[in-house]
Every structure is written in C-alpha cells, then in structure tokens.
Amino acid sequence: MSVCNKDGIMKIVAIQSSPRGKDSNTLKLLNAALEGVTAAGGETELIDITKLNIKYCTACNVCYKTGVCPIKDDYNSVLEKLLSADGIIWSSPNYMANVTAQLKTLFDRSPNVTHEQLFDGKYGFSLTTAGSRDVNFVLDIMNAFMRICGGNSIGGVGCAMVQGQSAMEAAIGRSYEMGRDLVEAIREKRKYPEQEAVHKAWREGFRNIIIANKEQWTHNVDHWISKGWM
Template identity: 35%
Template structure:
C-alpha cells in the first residue's frame, strides 16, 4: 500500500506542517505502508482560470506540474493533506492546488481511497482547517479516517507532544487501506456529492466516454 502526503507550507522542509505530516507517515510506515511526501511549494502550479477547457477531455490548458501530481495521487491508496493556518484558512499554495482539482472532483477520480488531514497554527484555526481539508477529501470521493492539528505559537513543544497521536493517525490510515474503513456519515456525503456531479458526467458523456462508462460500472449512473 502507498500513502502520499501533500502539504502546502511555503517553508517546505523547515515547516511544522511537514514535520507533522511526516509523523503521520512514520506511523503509516510502521504499519507496513510505503510513504512519500510532496512539498507543493517546490512545484509550478498555475491558478485555475475557470475556463472549463478540462471538461472537453480532462486536460488542463495550463502547462505545469499539476498533471504529474494527479498521477501520483492516482497511484496512491491514501492521501494526507496538510496545511499551515494563514488568516484562518489554508495556505495560498494549497488553495491554488485544490482549485486545479476541479475535474478530479467532478468525475470522482480518487474515489475508493482513504485519507486524513493535518494542520499547524500559532494559536487558533487548526481544527477548522483540518475540517476543511477533510471536506476537500470528501469532495474528491475520499473517506477520511480523521485529522490532527497543533498550535505551537505559545507552546514550542506542541509538535513533540502530538507525536503519539500523529503516529496513531498514520497507523489508522494504513489499516484502513489494508482492511477497509467505513463511516456512514461520510458515505452519505459522498453519495450526495456523486448525485450532484452526475449531471456533469451525463452532460459530457459524448466528450468523456471513458469517465461516463466508469460511472456506469461503479453503479453511480443506472
């Protein structure tokens, strides 16, 4: 099994977010997973212009690193999303990347995967950002096994203190990949999302025949 962590801190290897995501991956590795981490700030990601060109064939008009990142997500069994908290929300790097995942969201290209979320903050907003990251995972068709945030602005030892919980989250994610994991509330959310996106798939079935046929095979379109 392979677990891919993607974090949006511009500090890359110096960031607390990366370290927290790394602890999650260490727990996953202890449970038998192959792990990898992506520093979004090291990649060229052009903001989405909402041109809808990807609707025609699933290919974005922007020539950058996003397609290669999507291939890496598709090759993984699970995803860890991580972000620092900037003005009560995710970093700009993370938001620009998420906006570029619109086609993957509409066609539920990552359905069947598992995930979790981590966030770091100076004082506040960590739990809210974890909830948002998990919300995006659900939009992508991914079932989350949970999340963790730390506030280390006034507590420099917060990251160290969170290590057992972070490792446990990683182990839980790896076990979900191996044995499965269900959450009735999330399954209902995922079903509602698919019902909403189904209109897009139906509207473009002559342009995106492979995606349409996949939805039929999955039983999402009768």
C-alpha cells in the same frame, strides 16, 4: 479507485504545502505521520508542492471534456501520483484562516477530480499548525476536499503553537499514530457510513448537472457510465 502496488504494500502520498520548508512546524507533524505509515508497513512519498510550478486554474473546462488539464506545468504529474496512491496525507499551516496559497491552487486545479470522484476508494487525513488555537477550520477544509472528491477522511491532527512545546510533542505523537491508522484503514477497507452517505447524495444531485452538460463534458459522461452512476 485505491489499488495497492504489485507487492501488496499500501502507497501513501503526502502533500507538503508550507513555504517554510524544513523550518515548518507542520512538516514536523507530516514527517511523524510518514514514520507511522512506514512502521505499519506502508510505502511513502512526500511531494513538496511549494517547489513545483503549479499555475492557477483558468476555468477553461477542458478537463471535463478530455479528462486532462491542458495547462503545461507540474499539476498533472502530481495528480498522477495522487491517483496511484491508496492514501493521501494533506498538510498545511493556518494562513489567514485557510490553507496556504500553494495548496489552494492545487485544489482549484482539481475540479475534474471532484466531477469524476477520482478519490473514490481512497483514504486520507489532514495535518495543520497555527499560531493561535484555530486549527479545526483548516483541517476541515482539507478533509472536505478529500470527501468532495469521493474519498474518506479518517480525521486530522492540529497543534496550536501558543500552547507550547509540550502540545507540539503531543501532536507529533498523534500524527505518528494516525499514520499507522491510515494504513490499517486501507488494509481493512474500513467503512465510514456517514461519509458514504454524503458521497451517494452528492452523486445523486450532481448527476443532473452531468446530464445537462453531456454534450460538452464528454469525458465526465463516459466516466460516470463506466462507474454505473448513470
């Protein structure tokens, strides 16, 4: 659940997943978005997951039982920061019509975030760049992850680099404004009825899976009961 820090300031965590680092065009959009967050009074933290040790998911299912991934690496510390944030900005360039391997690995390690809808009450958006014009598909992947984990997406910004420098400058401007809007969405607890309907329908369907595995997925069951979902 989204909780502001002790000073009432919105905390926004941004995920950088481009292996190109400071030379990344996507990072330019992300930096602009963070400037927008700051201008709107939010607090920011950028996490470069390409510099972290995040291993592949092994489908051990331990997180469903304990609530914690047992793999010893940087994943749990990243998740802790995401869960403490009010908003999340996802960013990835288009790699083979998908997000980068680094971001996909982070997503794959997060099945319990989906099972327990741990982004419930959080807001986010996504950023991408591509050499071609295919940007929406990658934005949709990141925004879909936000939604399937219980959060709301306010949109996304993409830039097709083939369109030239003016397109990039325009995308930087839109990213800045979306950063500002993210803070406002959190501040006003903006409603997204269509997304809320999706969350409700998902929980209604997944409840049966939780019940069917209640002997093994004990942490999931306790969480669902505490949320009043079963």
